[in-house]
Amino acid sequence: MNLPKDYQSKMQEMLGEEYLQYLDSFHYSYGQTLRVNQLKMEPADFIRRFLLSGQVSWCNTGFYYEGEQKLSAHPYYYAGVYYLQEPSAMAPAAFLPVEPGDRVLDLCAAPGGKSTALAAKLQGEGILISNDISASRCKPLLKNMEMAGVSNAVITCESPEKLADRFFGYFDKVLVDAPCSGEGMFRREPSMVKSWSLEEVNRYAELQREILSHAAQMVKPGGYLLYSTCTFAKEEDEQTVEYFLEQNADFSLQELPICDGIEEGRPEWTVSGREDVKNCRRFLPYKVRGEGHFAALFKKREETDCLDKVFEKADRKQIVKEQTISKEKIPDAMEDFMRDIPEWKQWKKRLFFIKERAFLLPEHCPDLRGLRIVRSGLYLGDCLKKRFEPSQALAMALHLSGYKKSISFPAEDIRVEKYLRGETVDMDDSELSGWTLFCVDEFPLGWGKCNRGRLKNKYNPGWRKL
Template identity: 45%
Template sequence: MNLPIAFEEKMRSLLHEEYADYEKCFDEARHYGLRVNTNKITVEEFLKIAPWKLEPIPWIHNGFYYDGDSVQPAKHPYYFAGLYYLQEPSAMTPADRLPVDPGDKVLDVCAAPGGKATELGAKLQGKGVLIANDISSSRAKGLLKNLELFGIGNMMVLSEEPGKLTEYFRGYFDKILIDAPCSGEGMFRKDKKMVKAWEEHGPEFFSKIQRSIITQAASMLKTGGMLLYSTCTFDPSENEQTIEYLLSEYPEFEICSIRPYEGFAEGMPETGESGNQELKKTVRIFPHRMQGEGHYLALLKKGHCEENHEADADRAGKTAGRKKKLPEELDAFFQDVDWELDASRLDIHGERVYYMPEGLPDLKGVRFLRSGLLLGELKKNRFEPSQALAMCLKRKDYARVLDLPLADERVIKYLKGDTLDLEDMVSAKEKGWYLVCVDGYPLGFGKLLGQTLKNKYLPGWRWMGSGQ
């Protein structure tokens, strides 16, 4: 592979005697990764049903390598059930190393297409809120689909400049992840087109953007909150020097240690301007040291890492307002759902009914693609549940379930949008809405009339082409 001379010289100065090993890695095949959705299934349960040979990614507890040349996990019903996300192994690291707890208020600043946001949402386990933002509305649409596929309901998908968000969320978040736009040097092996992009927009272009984003995000973090900054590049101006800039603007931040792995390399204080030895606590991932592409990570706390600070006063008003009653049609549907809906969290726009996360500030004026969980639509004398609701449910949560084994040809027919014949299904007798599952994991809804299931799988999600 022909690398730009300026890039080669920079890498030689960073790696010294290791440069030859780095250069050799371009002769090796890229690595394919799969990350289990622990919001829907445990790692142990997934390994029992996994259709392919998987090898553990040693530094990611729910990450696995698969053979991308022989299998297509994106063409499998379990993918459509949201049981896993396909992601480059090193790219799993930022969300894995940000310590998110259920109930946290979490921001993913540059979230599309959702590789990090889906893991952050899974860690929340349905509690707290995930704000997933991407400035590109077209990319944010893919982000929304991935979050809904993963069954993340306590979320909002925004499409704003990070600077605009500071007007609404100052001192609001417990955890923030910034997977910053960067020059992409760590992805040269995976995607050769990144080299041309690097020649057009190099590190100097991106470092200015990164400094703006990280300082804006810092103002949205509570005292005692944690911020993880990451890139997929090697240039010090985008990595150590960006962290130096944050510390100069916000001296209350402190660099924290990242849970170690033997393949991680220390950050390089010598590449910065301050000589701050704490930068060694940041992490560099080099593809010749471990089985993944190039990355950089820095974990910081607003306050001292070893101390617990009380969070800033919560400036968010509760979404709960006046007591509300569930609309009759919605109430009738939810008689079959083992959920306790808080009517005060409902937000109804025309026919559409949304279930909002708790404790949000007033977001009037923000551009968003989704606010909360879309429960469905109120039609005349009836309620039609959404695809997003189906993906948030567990099999045990709904009264009427059509559970098809993986080998049943009707699984693929359902995912293609076909009507299903259920004459042989003893369990499908009572007319009405059914939650269609594969091996116990929801795929979507259907409506039973006689012995025929009218398919309600979302058209934009349907199975295209042949399977494995």
Template identity: 40%
Template sequence: MHESLPPRFLERMKVLLGNEYEDFLNSYKEPPLRGLRVNSLKIEPKEFQRICPFSLSPIPWAPEGFYYTGEARPGKHPYHAAGLYYLQEPSAMAVVSILDPKPGDWILDLSAAPGGKATQAAVRMKNEGLLVANEIHPVRAKALSENIERLGITNAMVVNHSPRELREKWPGRFDKVILDAPCSGEGMFRKEEESRKEWSDERVKICALRQEEILAEAALLVKPGGKLIYSTCTFNLEENERVIDRFLSHHPSWELLPIPRMDGFRPRFPLQGEQGAEKRESSPSHGVEKSHAFHGITRLWPHLLPGEGHFIAFLQKPMEEEVSFSNMENRRRGRLPNEALLLFRQFLHESIEPTWSHFPEDRLFLFGEHLYLLPTPALSLKGVRTLRAGLHLGELRKNRFVPSHALSLALPGDAYKNRLSYPASREEIFRYLRGETLPFEQEIKEGWVSIQVDGFPLGWGKGTSHLIKNHYPKGLRWF
């Protein structure tokens, strides 16, 4: 496979890696490793291992992550549609593991699509606090929103802006910012032919310039004392160490935070002319230091661990840096019309068990005909291009409330009064995912029905006197 790698890329890697170059090259003879991350908002990893129909092995740096074999097709299993897991490249899981999100954090993922790092952060936050998942490209932002919905995440706002626009709206508001920077993709060459074809020296230079600009804007979104994690899936110095070093030269009060050492992780490369013990961490060719932590920067290499290439830098903003917080929080909520509130209450009474039917009315917000439960705390959405403003509850139509697909996935299986569960192997599950009607079962009542696989919700059906109409979204159906 390495014959298809760009010759100029190989020249650069030979200089960079020295006596490890041959090992690196040989890694391209191996098939790429594939991973999934269990969604503990719905099921704990140990329980998922028990019911999982394909073979798994743990990913060392992500307790919720597992490798699966190439023969398995987890994206075509009903458990995927139910949001029990997210398919993600194993090395990419290290970023959020290092950031270590906590319940109650305010977190911004600045370049979030398709949602791997954003959803991993949200799951670790346990749906508490605020996650803003941003994506500048509208089509990718839609895919991001769908993944957040599928995993049952309720505390996320999905927005569609440039980093500069967000910095102007929400300066200094976030405890933690994730910047998975657009890059030349060298670490994905083993997986993606397109990345190999698009690579060039010029592309590396363009990416590095853009990364510096985005990183400068990202820094202004972090609150004093907050943290920023920068990552790429590329190998060269220009997009990695040099970007971080130039940033620190312009922001000398920022600090690099320790990153715990793990098998296969390696320190940064020293740049020519650097002095000082902290900057003389060895390259892979010179072995690993005995310290238990890296000084703010680590690299993941495909010839040293089971995963693709990644670069990670972990930084902290100084406490003394001042930030303006004016006009940031939206404390003036639009009053929900009485008719809308009554229709929603009626739906809850008919369809949701009392234990799960409490939706604070001061957080309900109507966007046109669409009803949302806003996160708490929430940021002002005035002038913000918003695809998802928290949990989409449903739509108000003529004298009725139509629940959303997001609501069908946001609660556990036993939260729904009217529910119908089939084993994963049953043909009815695949009929449902294809958008077909289902036979009416004696144990259900007419009205909204939660269709479930092994007790995990998949979506809504509408029970009538003789069949169940399918309300699985057309854009998600299996064909």
């Protein structure tokens, strides 16, 4: 690894005698890892089906697996049963104490690894707003959320400042996995080394502090804010935490778990020597089975009466109201199709139409008008004249028992492979007709239309296996 001289000097000064251990870490690998999606399957069931080599100690749904297994090509991957994720990157969502029913914001969400983990913790209850300021990065975010079967999320493409103007004190939990200099990813992605410089480190530190200031405004009293980076830079880690606490007296650092080589934050790397940064956690690649990472968990004080300015600012903010449900009549074709889904009676109360497209809004969804929305809740399908075409997202959010007209094949069946490649599939049951949910081992993959023993493939063309 051809590391910049300034970077080598900086790391040697920070790590001292451990610097050589850090350099040695570039020569070995921790293997490959995945995170089981609890919206689809429990970890105990997953363990019985795959050859795994250990659990990620800081994430109870994360596992190391043998490298010769091509799990990115397995049908379960396409069914959203698991997400391939670097182990240290699993920590932020695991550390944020999300519970079903919470209002959660993932402020820098793309490509979706942490958002899908947060959604699994919500278990379909409450609301998750996944935001990324980059429109291009929102595309993989949307795909990953749909593949995971998330039904209670809104995906936005906005600046933190604009979201703060709308959602002052609204969220129970906020995650800021901030853009950073990426030093902790040099081993995994050597191309990132080329863009590193001391100037970039300082630029990112300024950006992170700005993002955190907006994020803090959106946390309700008693709520939590998790800040993380994938860098070692003290300017972006302990010193950014230090700056945030100095600017936000109503927040305090919470202690995070220590396990399998995870280290405390370093007070000596702050400007003032703050002792409470020991509650932060550092992932060093020569001490953990993963890449470099940093995490800090803040809690907002229940009462903020010591900060009059907070109340003054709150008075000027727009009160967050619930989304107005569109009053369009449900087309007969959609009614005929959806009545086969047990939850349909409850879903009707949260339907929202944008022209011919039908969406299921999260319960108590906030007013989204004026924001750049990539996806409002679960996209159900299109109402086209006298027919209804269900969406790929709807298929992924269902279970085999969640739709009466379903068919399932074992993962080893060649028809599963043919389906994922977009081919027509021969069926055993010649009596099946019309829209059918195609599943692998009872996990939905998508839709097809059956007629006389053959299934016309309706799998999303952009998702097909090449």
